[in-house]
Amino acid sequence: MTKQVISPFKILSKDKKTKARVGKLYTQHGIINTPVFMPVATQATVKALTSEDLKNLGAECLLSNTYHLYLRPGTELLKKMKGIHNFMKWDGSVLTDSGGFQVWSLSHFTKISDKGATFTSHHDGSKHLFTPENVIDSQMKIGSDIFVTLDVCTENPITKKKSREALDTTKKWAERAVKHYHKKVKQNIKKTKTGFDVKNPLLFAIAQGATFDDLRKESALHIASQNIHGYCIGGLSTGEKDEDMNRAVSVVIDNLPEDKPRYFMGLGTPTEMLECIERGVDMFDCVFPTRIARNGTVFTSEGTINIKNNEYRLQNKPLDKKCDCYTCQNYSRAYLSHLFRAKELTSHRLLSIHNIRFLIQLMDRVRKEIRKGTFSKFKKDFIKKYK
Ligand SMILES: [Zn+2]
Numbered sequence: 214m215t216k217q218v219i220s221p222f223k224i225l226s227k228d229k230k231t232k233a234r235v236g237k238l239y240t241q242h243g244i245i246n247t248p249v250f251m252p253v254a255t256q257a258t259v260k261a262l263t264s265e266d267l268k269n270l271g272a273e274c275l276l277s278n279t280y281h282l283y284l285r286p287g288t289e290l291l292k293k294m295k296g297i298h299n300f301m302k303w304d305g306s307v308l309t310d311s312g313g314f315q316v317w318s319l320s321h322f323t324k325i326s327d328k329g330a331t332f333t334s335h336h337d338g339s340k341h342l343f344t345p346e347n348v349i350d351s352q353m354k355i356g357s358d359i360f361v362t363l364d365v366c367t368e369n370p371i372t373k374k375k376s377r378e379a380l381d382t383t384k385k386w387a388e389r390a391v392k393h394y395h396k397k398v399k400q401n402i403k404k405t406k407t408g409f410d411v412k413n414p415l416l417f418a419i420a421q422g423a424t425f426d427d428l429r430k431e432s433a434l435h436i437a438s439q440n441i442h443g444y445c446i447g448g449l450s451t452g453e454k455d456e457d458m459n460r461a462v463s464v465v466i467d468n469l470p471e472d473k474p475r476y477f478m479g480l481g482t483p484t485e486m487l488e489c490i491e492r493g494v495d496m497f498d499c500v501f502p503t504r505i506a507r508n509g510t511v512f513t514s515e516g517t518i519n520i521k522n523n524e525y526r527l528q529n530k531p532l533d534k535k536c537d538c539y540t541c542q543n544y545s546r547a548y549l550s551h552l553f554r555a556k557e558l559t560s561h562r563l564l565s566i567h568n569i570r571f572l573i574q575l576m577d578r579v580r581k582e583i584r585k586g587t588f589s590k591f592k593k594d595f596i597k598k599y600k
Pocket residue numbers: 532533536537538539540541542566567568570571
């Protein structure tokens with residue numbers, strides 16, 4: 214019987230009016246201050262940015278993808294390069310998702326069986342099998358700090374019967390992944406005077422169940438019963454109504470223990486993040502800020518703007534006057550508008566820097582507001598201005 218793991222998560226402050234909290238998650242590669250936004254380094258890079266840029270932006274943890282890295286450059290290559298940190302010269306934390314979502318969303322052919330998910334590569338059509346066990350092995354070769362168990366993702370909307378079937382498989386796969394992880398990873402986490410000393414990768418499992426309250430509850434209780442360090446909320450932000458998403462988040466969180474981190478997979482607009490922080494979510498990732506940056510769209514405290522619009526061509530002021538990012542400190546809207554219109558690659562880089570820093574600054578601010586006991590007011594004021 215494996216001993217119950219220690220979750221290296223320390224809650225520093227809780228909001229009195231909501232379920233928002235401030236915490237520190239300790240990994241092999243340092244501390245992640247929560248609530249946190251994790252930039253997405255799909256293929257061991259955040260598009261248009263270097264690892265040094267990400268460090269300067271204040272990123273503490275990057276999200277990378279097992280599916281993508283497994284197909285290219287390959288997990289064996291990453292192992293030979295001594296893992297993703299050495300490969301991409303990043304010394305902060307890395308969380309890898311299991312590939313369940315990409316198998317479902319990117320592959321042209323996916324077959325789910327008890328054994329695992331058979332899929333074809335979106336690059337060359339070659340056939341592959343992901344099992345709960347080999348996905349853990351892949352994450353070990355990648356060398357990430359936080360592993361995620363393989364799950365079955367489903368379309369939205371979905372029938373209850375199909376969601377039930379997918380959840381049953383997700384539960385079985387999570388149990389197999391947890392068992393395999395404990396066979397391979399010796400737990401070495403010690404409590405110290407100030408926090409934790411962590412010498413092993415952590416394991417998170419995913420709650421599914423679409424927007425069916427009873428399935429979400431069952432899934433949350435199931436992952437809560439597993440010997441793991443944290444919890445993911447998957448299968449949401451896939452086109453359902455905001456109220457359905459927020460309700461599903463609340464159902465999951467109400468059925469999870471307080472003392473471990475909760476991570477909402479693939480969510481990343483400022484207002485959605487604030488809604489979920491209020492409901493007790495600690496971690497976020499999303500490709501949204503960099504994807505919209507490459508289309509010329511940027512966050513500002515008054516909502517998003519698109520830099521290619523005529524009105525910005527003559528504005529000699531930063532994207533957001535309160536933003537401390539490199540782009541806002543050095544370049545005007547007029548220059549950024551010109552770069553974008555001229556299709557200069559520098560615009561991808563400068564707009565991505567701003568959008569990621571905007572979310573990281575927002576999380577810094579949120580942590581301060583929670584500690585001061587003024588989170589609800591801050592959230593209300595922010596959303597009012599942002600819309
Ligand atoms: Zn900025």
